Every structure is written in structure tokens, then in C-alpha cells.
Amino acid sequence: MSSSLLSRRCAVRAVTVIAVATAPVLFGATPPDALAQAWPARPIRLIVPFGAGSTADIIARLVGAQLSKELGQGVAVDNRPGAAGTIGAAEAARATPDGHTLVLGTVASHGTGTLMMASVPYDPVRDFQAITLITNAPGLIAVHSSLPVRTVKDLVALARRDPTMNYTSSGTGTTTHLSGEFLFSRSGVRMTHVPYKAQGQAITDFVGGHLPVMIYAIPALRPYIDSGKIRPIAVTSIKRVPSLPSVPTVAEAMIPGFDFTAWFGIMAPAGTPRPIIDRVHRIILAAMDTPELKQQFAAQGLEPVGMGPDEFQAFMKVDLQRWREVIASTGIKGQ
Numbered sequence: 001m002s003s004s005l006l007s008r009r010c011a012v013r014a015v016t017v018i019a020v021a022t023a024p025v026l027f028g029a030t031p032p033d034a035l036a037q038a039w040p041a042r043p044i045r046l047i048v049p050f051g052a053g054s055t056a057d058i059i060a061r062l063v064g065a066q067l068s069k070e071l072g073q074g075v076a077v078d079n080r081p082g083a084a085g086t087i088g089a090a091e092a093a094r095a096t097p098d099g100h101t102l103v104l105g106t107v108a109s110h111g112t113g114t115l116m117m118a119s120v121p122y123d124p125v126r127d128f129q130a131i132t133l134i135t136n137a138p139g140l141i142a143v144h145s146s147l148p149v150r151t152v153k154d155l156v157a158l159a160r161r162d163p164t165m166n167y168t169s170s171g172t173g174t175t176t177h178l179s180g181e182f183l184f185s186r187s188g189v190r191m192t193h194v195p196y197k198a199q200g201q202a203i204t205d206f207v208g209g210h211l212p213v214m215i216y217a218i219p220a221l222r223p224y225i226d227s228g229k230i231r232p233i234a235v236t237s238i239k240r241v242p243s244l245p246s247v248p249t250v251a252e253a254m255i256p257g258f259d260f261t262a263w264f265g266i267m268a269p270a271g272t273p274r275p276i277i278d279r280v281h282r283i284i285l286a287a288m289d290t291p292e293l294k295q296q297f298a299a300q301g302l303e304p305v306g307m308g309p310d311e312f313q314a315f316m317k318v319d320l321q322r323w324r325e326v327i328a329s330t331g332i333k334g335q
Contacts (some may be wrong), residue, residue: 049088084113097271116173133307138237179260218301
């Protein structure tokens with residue numbers, strides 16, 4: 001081979017190597033670590049698939065304030081309620097996966113709600129990247145103060161005498177709805193579930209005496225318990241709640257093993273760069289370990305969890321199957 005031909009081939013190889021090495025720069029790609037450092041370039045949108053005043057909304061605002069403080073960018077809470085959280089979750093799934101859209105996912109929007117609907121335009125696990133499981137929240141069975149009921153057994157006895165009684169919850173297909181259906185079916189009574197699109201209106205009607213019973217998470221109902229407008233009669237978790245120590249569990253009051261709790265966690269659309277996922281997780285985890293946030297959570301009857309991205313992603317798969325079995329056992333029909 002001539003020396004001139006060899007030189008030309010070596011030159012071509014050199015140019016090829018340089019082109020490959022510099023391709024990310026030439027084509028505008030950003031290395032993952034650099035992308036995480038540059039993020040966020042603008043305010044972050046935190047979608048909440050439930051209405052203002054809901055437990056999800058309260059948690060999102062607590063966490064969003066900490067994110068904003070650490071990132072130096074605004075975090076705008078965007079309430080998108082409806083269809084057991086699936087409307088807001090669907091919007092989050094469609095968002096550009098660049099870290100500027102996050103969602104406060106719940107057991108409803110990413111579990112029970114997706115199982116109760118005839119179809120949803122997203123896969124609750126595959127279309128999202130889990131970031132951190134923030135907390136598990138027990139449901140609270142409460143009655144209006146005018147109702148002559150002080151225990152779960154009292155409520156069941158009254159429902160047996162009056163089959164026209166109704167109740168509301170945090171929405172069709174949510175854990176509070178399923179816990180009510182499970183409780184009443186096991187007790188041999190029937191209470192009609194009245195769904196609301198916005199939980200704030202459901203609470204208003206309940207506190208105003210238009211509905212006799214509500215099964216909901218503690219944070220949103222706590223002010224009305226303290227004011228005496230409503231009366232808590234049981235919690236749906238397997239253990240009593242420290243902030244309401246005198247309120248028994250359904251398990252100890254009537255149905256052994258009864259355990260219905262909701263979870264709340266931060267997620268991003270699938271495809272969001274892992275460095276951003278890890279950075280958000282670190283910020284939230286550090287915030288949840290501060291006395292300030294621990295106190296705020298405790299005041300709401302919540303206990304921080306802080307599960308990591310991979311563990312949370314695996315948890316969602318297992319939990320989805322658990323609720324599939326619960327729904328089948330109650331005979332509740334989807335919409």
C-alpha cells in the first residue's frame with residue numbers, strides 16, 4: 001500500500017473519531033450530569049390530580065415549598081381534579097420529560113382509580129418515573145356532629161335501620177371509597193356512595209350537614225374535628241394514629257385485619273433524566289428529615305416515608321396488584 005493512501009485512510013479515521021466524540025456537542029445534546037446542574041431553567045409545574053384543600057394538595061404545597069426553596073425556582077401547584085385522579089395523571093404523562101413537570105401521584109391516580117375506570121390513557125407504572133414515596137395516609141371515618149353515632153358499630157346499626165343513608169369519600173375508586181364499600185359489604189349493610197368531582201365541595205357539604213358520613217384522609221378533616229363540627233369514629237389503618245390516639249381502628253372495633261391506607265408520592269413523566277430524578281429525591285428526602293417538615297406532617301396526621309426511586313417504582317407494581325384483588329373481592333364495578 002502506498003504511503004499516500006495509508007495517510008489518507010488514517011486521516012479519515014481521525015476525522016471519524018473526532019466526529020463521534022463531538023457529536024453530543026454538535027447536535028446539541030447535553031450530558032446527563034450537566035443537564036441536572038442546569039435544571040431547572042424555569043418554574044416547575046407540580047400537578048395535583050385532586051382539588052384544592054385535599055390531602056394531596058396539602059402535601060404538594062408542603063413539598064413544593066421546600067423544592068422551591070432549594071432550587072431557587074418557583075413551584076406552581078396545578079390542581080387538576082376529576083375521575084379519581086386520572087385526569088391530572090393523564091396530563092402529567094403527556095408532559096415533556098424535562099424535569100419541569102412533576103406530579104403528586106397517589107394510590108388513586110396510580111392504582112385504584114386506574115382499575116375502576118373502563119380505560120385510562122396511560123399506564124400507571126410504565127408511563128411515570130417514581131421519585132419518592134412521601135407518606136402513607138390512613139382514612140378517617142367521620143360523622144356529622146348531629147348524627148347519633150359514636151362508633152363504627154353504631155353507624156352500621158343505623159345504616160341497617162335506614163337503608164337510604166349515604167356517604168362520600170375522596171372519590172370513586174379511591175382507597176376511602178373502597179374502604180367504605182369493603183366495610184359495609186362485610187357488615188351486611190348498604191350505604192350509597194355519593195361521588196364529587198372536587199373534594200373541597202364534598203367536605204363543605206359534609207360539614208354543612210348535607211351528608212351524614214364521610215370517609216377521608218385526616219389532614220383535610222382535622223380543622224372540623226377540632227371545631228366539633230364532625231365526629232371521628234374510626235381510622236382505616238391497622239394501627240391507631242398518634243395525632244388522634246383516642247380514635248380506634250376499624251380492625252379493633254369491628255373487622256380484624258382491616259387495613260386501608262393511601263399513599264402519596266412525587267413522580268415525573270417517564271423519560272425524565274435520571275440525574276434530575278435523583279436530585280429531586282435528595283432534596284425531598286433532606287426536607288422530610290427536618291424538624292420543620294416533620295412537625296408539619298405530624299400536625300396533619302401523616303408520617304414521612306422517603307422511599308427511593310427504584311424501591312418506589314417496584315412498590316407501585318405490587319400495590320397495583322393488591323388493589324386489583326381488593327376490588328374483585330368487593331364486587332365494585334368500574335366506570
